[in-house]
Amino acid sequence: MEEKPLVGATIVNSNNSDMRESPVRPGSPKRSLREVHLESEAITGLYEKLIEDLRRKIEDPSIDNNILCRDFLAEIYQGNKVDYDRLMNADNTPLPTKVLLASFDPRNITLEPEYYTEVDPQKYYQRKPLIWLWIMFDRSPLGQNLYLGTRLRRLLAGYIFKRCGKNVKIFHGVEFSFGYNLSVGDNVVFHRYSLIDDRGEVIIHDNTSISDYVNVYSHSHSIVDANDVSLGTTEIGPNARVTYHSTVLSGIKIGNEAMVGSFGLVTRNVRPHHVNVGIPAKSVRVKPNACASCDEDCGRRVI
Numbered sequence: 001m002e003e004k005p006l007v008g009a010t011i012v013n014s015n016n017s018d019m020r021e022s023p024v025r026p027g028s029p030k031r032s033l034r035e036v037h038l039e040s041e042a043i044t045g046l047y048e049k050l051i052e053d054l055r056r057k058i059e060d061p062s063i064d065n066n067i068l069c070r071d072f073l074a075e076i077y078q079g080n081k082v083d084y085d086r087l088m089n090a091d092n093t094p095l096p097t098k099v100l101l102a103s104f105d106p107r108n109i110t111l112e113p114e115y116y117t118e119v120d121p122q123k124y125y126q127r128k129p130l131i132w133l134w135i136m137f138d139r140s141p142l143g144q145n146l147y148l149g150t151r152l153r154r155l156l157a158g159y160i161f162k163r164c165g166k167n168v169k170i171f172h173g174v175e176f177s178f179g180y181n182l183s184v185g186d187n188v189v190f191h192r193y194s195l196i197d198d199r200g201e202v203i204i205h206d207n208t209s210i211s212d213y214v215n216v217y218s219h220s221h222s223i224v225d226a227n228d229v230s231l232g233t234t235e236i237g238p239n240a241r242v243t244y245h246s247t248v249l250s251g252i253k254i255g256n257e258a259m260v261g262s263f264g265l266v267t268r269n270v271r272p273h274h275v276n277v278g279i280p281a282k283s284v285r286v287k288p289n290a291c292a293s294c295d296e297d298c299g300r301r302v303i
């Protein structure tokens with residue numbers, strides 16, 4: 001019997017950087033991820049068409065983004081074109097189905113950030129349909145499709161974030177608060193289930209990696225009165241790595257090329273090139289590639 005050929009994704013030598021974890025700098029031969037392309041150009045084309053179609057609809061001022069979100073979600077969850085109004089008004093539509101259909105419309109659901117007193121309603125409700133689309137896409141049968149998902153989230157981030165740089169890669173399950181207080185530089189990667197709380201302001205500079213399950217905060221509560229909330233500006237990078245399961249508290253600055261070890265709790269600023277670990281996170285070493293042209297306090301020079 002002939003051996004069945006392997007089908008699926010193929011490795012190619014193109015410069016597509018969607019799958020790479022960190023940017024390749026001149027002179028650096030290292031890559032931690034291989035490049036993967038889908039086997040079928042027809043399917044790749046379908047995905048691209050879907051993204052372009054969404055982009056066109058988002059840009060079209062005659063289309064209400066609430067309806068866009070509702071219909072998109074109804075179709076990907078029901079697997080078919082949905083006559084929304086007919087199903088909602090029909091007596092024979094089961095009650096749970098009506099509730100499901102209703103909840104696809106962002107006007108029929110609430111999200112935690114809209115309860116925060118400092119919310120800017122104008123900015124938030126402008127974005128809410130795309131935030132809900134993002135959240136529900138991630139939980140849909142399509143949510144773990146990395147190839148499609150990274151492209152879709154990149155598109156949405158461009159409309160939701162205060163700033164979204166080039167080649168930003170966002171895995172599934174990533175959450176943020178308002179979106180409009182979050183600035184993201186080029187080549188930033190957000191890994192699975194990271195939480196970026198931009199109640200205050202969060203700035204993530206170029207080439208920074210936020211690992212799985214990392215929490216980045218920009219608000220805190222008084223120890224006396226939980227309703228007394230203070231907002232901060234939290235700034236990370238450029239070229240920094242906050243590694244898995246770490247938490248960065250509000251108002252912290254993590255410097256150029258700095259790193260936070262896994263499970264770190266960052267309560268004090270992390271100096272450029274330093275590796276801080278533990279609870280609270282403290283410097284255990286300075287990276288050997290620290291150089292004079294970086295920040296003043298970079299500690300070491302390249303030999």
Ligand SMILES: CC(C)(COP(=O)(O)OP(=O)(O)OC[C@H]1O[C@@H](n2cnc3c(N)ncnc32)[C@H](O)[C@@H]1OP(=O)(O)O)[C@@H](O)C(=O)NCCC(=O)NCCS
Nearest residue numbers: 191209211212243244260261262263264275277278284285
């Ligand atoms: C931060 C990290 C890189 C440190 O590695 P390292 O430079 O080789 O440091 P060492 O292993 O020599 O550890 C130095 C000291 O810090 C401690 N330490 C290291 N990592 C720690 C961590 N995450 N939390 C607490 N302590 C840690 C070590 O126990 C050691 O303490 P000791 O001197 O008392 O024995 C590594 O521990 C880490 O957290 N890696 C995360 C993995 C990663 O890159 N994830 C990215 C995913 S996208």
